Amino acid sequence: MRMISLVFLVAVIVTPDRVKAQADQVLTGPSPSWVEVSEPVPVPADAAGTVFMRRSDLIVHLEDEGQHTYLGQRMKLLHPQALAAGNLSITWNPAAGAPVVHMLRIYRDGEEIDVLADTSFEVLRREEQLEQAILTGNLTAVLRVPDLRVGDELEWAFTSPSHDPTLADNDFGFLMFGPAPPPGRYRVSLRWEEGQEPTTQLTEDLAGFEERGPASLTLSVENPEMLAPPPDAPPRYSWQRIVEYSDFASWSAVSQRFDALFDVASQLSETSPVREEATRIASAHSGDLERAQAALELVQQQVRYIYVGLDGGNYEPATADETWQRRYGDCKGKSALLMALLNELGIDAELVLVNNAGGDDGADARLPNPALFDHILVRADIGGSTYWMDPTLPAVIEPGLTPFLPYRWVLPLSENGASLEQIRHEPFALPQEIGLIEIDARAGFQQPARRINTSVTRGFAGLNQYALLSAMTPSQLTNTFRSSLTGQGTWDEIESVTYRYDRQTQASILTIVGSGPVDWDDRGDGRYRFALPGGGFSPPPRRQRSDGSDADTPFYTARNYSCYVTTVRVPEETDVTNWSFNSMFDTMMFGKIYYRVMERRDDGTIRMIRGSRVEVEEIAPERAHRDNGRLDNFDNSMAWIFYDPDRSFPLRGRFPSVPATYEIDWSGSDVPCLPADVLQSD
Numbered sequence: 001m002r003m004i005s006l007v008f009l010v011a012v013i014v015t016p017d018r019v020k021a022q023a024d025q026v027l028t029g030p031s032p033s034w035v036e037v038s039e040p041v042p043v044p045a046d047a048a049g050t051v052f053m054r055r056s057d058l059i060v061h062l063e064d065e066g067q068h069t070y071l072g073q074r075m076k077l078l079h080p081q082a083l084a085a086g087n088l089s090i091t092w093n094p095a096a097g098a099p100v101v102h103m104l105r106i107y108r109d110g111e112e113i114d115v116l117a118d119t120s121f122e123v124l125r126r127e128e129q130l131e132q133a134i135l136t137g138n139l140t141a142v143l144r145v146p147d148l149r150v151g152d153e154l155e156w157a158f159t160s161p162s163h164d165p166t167l168a169d170n171d172f173g174f175l176m177f178g179p180a181p182p183p184g185r186y187r188v189s190l191r192w193e194e195g196q197e198p199t200t201q202l203t204e205d206l207a208g209f210e211e212r213g214p215a216s217l218t219l220s221v222e223n224p225e226m227l228a229p230p231p232d233a234p235p236r237y238s239w240q241r242i243v244e245y246s247d248f249a250s251w252s253a254v255s256q257r258f259d260a261l262f263d264v265a266s267q268l269s270e271t272s273p274v275r276e277e278a279t280r281i282a283s284a285h286s287g288d289l290e291r292a293q294a295a296l297e298l299v300q301q302q303v304r305y306i307y308v309g310l311d312g313g314n315y316e317p318a319t320a321d322e323t324w325q326r327r328y329g330d331c332k333g334k335s336a337l338l339m340a341l342l343n344e345l346g347i348d349a350e351l352v353l354v355n356n357a358g359g360d361d362g363a364d365a366r367l368p369n370p371a372l373f374d375h376i377l378v379r380a381d382i383g384g385s386t387y388w389m390d391p392t393l394p395a396v397i398e399p400g401l402t403p404f405l406p407y408r409w410v411l412p413l414s415e416n417g418a419s420l421e422q423i424r425h426e427p428f429a430l431p432q433e434i435g436l437i438e439i440d441a442r443a444g445f446q447q448p449a450r451r452i453n454t455s456v457t458r459g460f461a462g463l464n465q466y467a468l469l470s471a472m473t474p475s476q477l478t479n480t481f482r483s484s485l486t487g488q489g490t491w492d493e494i495e496s497v498t499y500r501y502d503r504q505t506q507a508s509i510l511t512i513v514g515s516g517p518v519d520w521d522d523r524g525d526g527r528y529r530f531a532l533p534g535g536g537f538s539p540p541p542r543r544q545r546s547d548g549s550d551a552d553t554p555f556y557t558a559r560n561y562s563c564y565v566t567t568v569r570v571p572e573e574t575d576v577t578n579w580s581f582n583s584m585f586d587t588m589m590f591g592k593i594y595y596r597v598m599e600r601r602d603d604g605t606i607r608m609i610r611g612s613r614v615e616v617e618e619i620a621p622e623r624a625h626r627d628n629g630r631l632d633n634f635d636n637s638m639a640w641i642f643y644d645p646d647r648s649f650p651l652r653g654r655f656p657s658v659p660a661t662y663e664i665d666w667s668g669s670d671v672p673c674l675p676a677d678v679l680q681s682d
Contacts, residue, residue: 008440010068020183023094026121026141031102032159034061034191035070039186041222043076050082051075053184054153054633059661060245062171066096066163074155075184077148085154086145090121091138092160093314096168099141099160106145126621166316170257171198172369175219175243180226190245198245205240219243225247227359230550232543234618236362237553248368252417258315258370259413262351265317265336274324276338278344288382292389292399295341299391304328315370334391335376342380350378352388353411354403363409363579366418373411377403394466396501404506405460406559411586427615428561429682431673432458434563435534436661441518442572442604445528448492449518454511456667462501462508469499469510481512488587491516506602507667517648519534532608534564535639537594539631543624554618557591561672567660568606576604580649582640586675589627589634591616595674596639599658600651606641607658611673 031037040054052075059070075085090099101121106113121141138391145154162173175188190200192215200217202210205227211220229237248254268274281294303323307330317332320340329337335351342349353373354360363372377390380399386400397404406425410419434456441449469477481492494514501508521529543555570579581598588594596610656676664671672679 015091023096023098024139025098025123026090026117027098027100028317029100029102030063031070031157032068035059035072035159036189037072037157038185038187038220040074043293047076047078047183049182050079051077051182051184053182053186056181056184056186057157058175058188060162060173060175060190062190062196062198062247064169064193064196064441066161066165066168067171067173068097069162070157071077072155072157072160074153075182076153077150080150083148083150086148088121088143088156089140090158090160091140093138093165095137095165096161096163098618099158102157102159102473104143104145104156105154106148107155108149108151114145119143119146125423137308142217150374159455162316165256165631167260167313167370170247171196172246172248172367172371172559173244174369174371175245177219177221177224177241179228179240181224183223185220185222186224187218187220188243189216190243191216196247197540198247198369201244203240203242206243209388211405217243217245229383230553231545232549232555232557233553234361234556235358236365244367244369246367246369248370250417251368251411251420252414254368254370255360255411255414255419256417258353259351259415259417261315262317262332262336262339262376262413263415265319266339267319268340268344268398269321272321272324272340274340275344277324278341281341282345288345289387289399291345292342292347292349292380292387294384295338295345296389296391297395298341299334300395300397302327303334303391306330307600308333331376331392335378337387338378342378347380347382349378351413352379353413354405354407355409356405360407360409362383364422379412393573394463396466396503398503408472417596423615425559427613428509428681430458430669431456431561431563431611431613431671432461433562434673436444436666437533437564437566438569438661439518439567440569442569444526444571444573445518445520445522448515450513451491451516452511452513454509454661454666457510458506462506463509465508466501469508470501472499474498485512485514489516505667505669509667526643526645530568530641532568532606532639532641534566535596535608535610537596537610537612537634537636539634539636540590540592540629542631543590543619544628545621551621554620555590555624556618559613559617561611561615561673562613563609563671564664565610565673566608566639567662570604570606570643572604574643574645576600576602577648577650578643578645579606580642580644581606581608582642583635583637584655585635587634588615588628590624591619593674593678595654596633597658598639598641599655600649605660607660609658609673610639613674613678 002439032604037057038055043052043054054074054076057072061068092099104115106115121143123139123141175190177186206219209221211218227240229240277298282293285291285294317336318329320337323329323333323337339349339351354375354377355373356375366372379386379388384679388403389399390404393404407423409420409422436454439449440454477499478497481497483493491514494512496513498511523529570576579600584597586595592612592614593639594612598608600606
């Protein structure tokens with residue numbers, strides 16, 4: 001009776017104004033009137049696994065003020081690992097309101113234990129990802145359920161605001177069951193007040209489970225089977241057991257809404273110091289491309305990147321003046337600042353929503369939903385060409401004719417609205433990874449060889465290397481690698497380490513010079529052989545699926561392009577004609593080129609290039625079946641060189657010329673890592 005009175009009292013106290021005032025706390029109170037929970041299903045006698053979910057109710061309620069999410073669960077703990085379910089947490093944006101916990105109980109041997117009678121949630125004030133320069137503004141409350149035991153039933157429920165404050169008048173999101181939930185009863189429901197009905201869309205695997213009411217959509221599933229996407233399928237096939245909802249009429253409406261936000265954010269005050277920066281750039285540079293580069297570099301270098309989601313800033317950008325004044329900003333603030341500069345310079349530019357996490361495959365089949373994008377950047381029309389600019393990247397990344405990351409779908413922002421735009425994927429024009437190894441073994445088989453190892457790395461891996469190594473002094477760089485590599489098998493001694501970043505080809509270039517042993521395989525009678533580093537190919541995996549399943553689903557290989565180049569200077573005591581090498585090959589399997597070529601030169605060198613590149617990301621099952629039949633003939637041998645003092649090996653046939661590691665600039669834009677006919681067609 002006392003508990004009922006307490007709940008009633010809380011229900012009276014928790015008014016909207018009170019919730020807003022206490023948005024940084026976890027409140028307690030009864031469930032909202034729109035919550036209808038499912039009946040707990042009995043625990044079967046043969047229940048196995050970690051937990052059995054007697055009920056799990058997920059309800060999203062749409063109203064004028066935004067949307068709220070209810071989660072209620074009752075589970076039977078069957079295994080010691082299930083005790084981790086007692087580590088409860090709630091994360092919310094206080095700008096949208098406060099979460100309300102409705103119950104937290106333990107059922108044990110017919111007894112009902114009210115955990116909240118003696119325990120409460122603790123609100124963590126520290127930003128969870130502060131060390132990663134991320135200020136979300138979200139709060140997290142945690143509670144460790146005390147005295148939780150195997151065999152207990154744990155039941156808890158809470159409601160939390162789940163809308164972004166900036167877009168509170170728009171409803172959008174996802175409901176999902178997950179690929180492998182524990183056995184039990186699950187129900188997800190979307191409910192709305194009058195005038196708030198959104199467009200909904202279900203994945204095919206939920207067909208037949210839905211129940212529609214006048215103002216609701218509910219899906220109930222018991223003991224859902226484990227669900228996995230087809231093996232080796234494109235990323236869009238991982239979109240499973242999902243309910244989408246959105247009240248945006250089109251992607252054009254999303255584009256218009258965000259354009260209005262950024263139009264305000266990119267406006268400068270009359271006395272803005274950003275105007276002075278634009279004037280300085282215009283005076284120092286003559287062409288639009290040079291001015292755009294200077295503006296981009298200013299934002300990249302002088303405004304540090306910090307994700308800012310404070311006070312409802314997840315979708316709302318800080319203004320250009322605010323970002324410049326505090327000299328930090330997230331992608332929204334930095335992009336608004338760059339747009340302000342370009343506007344002042346008279347350069348035609350637009351903002352573009354993108355997905356940096358790679359989750360944009362299949363975006364054209366989704367409902368219009370801002371949550372499908374996690375990043376924004378700028379692109380400008382200069383001299384009839386489109387240049388992409390990301391102000392959150394280091395200044396070594398200049399305006400480019402293609403985006404730095406391989407996006408599939410993007411959404412330009414426009415006052416009149418714009419549609420989704422597809423970015424066609426082409427094979428990488430330059431290797432994303434090059435390994436160059438020069439082994440100077442002229443001193444003899446028994447002596448250490450001088451080595452020069454150079455790595456050329458592009459993409460985010462190259463940028464990460466740049467962030468790590470570019471700040472080091474030359475002595476720090478050499479000493480760091482000397483201490484970590486010396487005596488590790490490859491290196492006896494490190495003489496020098498140098499590093500540079502090539503802005504033109506966006507290549508991170510690290511060179512290590514030293515000496516170390518060569519792993520000659522002594523075959524007796526003065527004969528030796530050596531497997532060239534980087535020369536072997538592992539056979540690709542077989543591409544097949546269960547009979548009758550996913551017959552039309554293409555097979556997928558993510559884009560990549562790698563190249564390894566090895567040059568060996570053979571011992572001076574030997575005659576170069578006594579040296580030979582094994583196979584060379586040039587083939588394509590499952591849409592990927594495998595290429596290796598070797599050459600012996602009269603200057604006492606043996607050279608090798610081994611390259612591979614994905615030409616086609618998606619191949620039809622028929623093509624995969626055909627290539628499966630060719631796997632037995634795949635040459636997965638290592639790249640061997642052989643020395644036999646009693647044999648002379650004449651060179652037969654015409655082989656491609658193989659430049660040594662030191663003869664061309666392998667970080668440049670013209671490297672022979674693939675067959676000549678392929679490179680000529682690029």
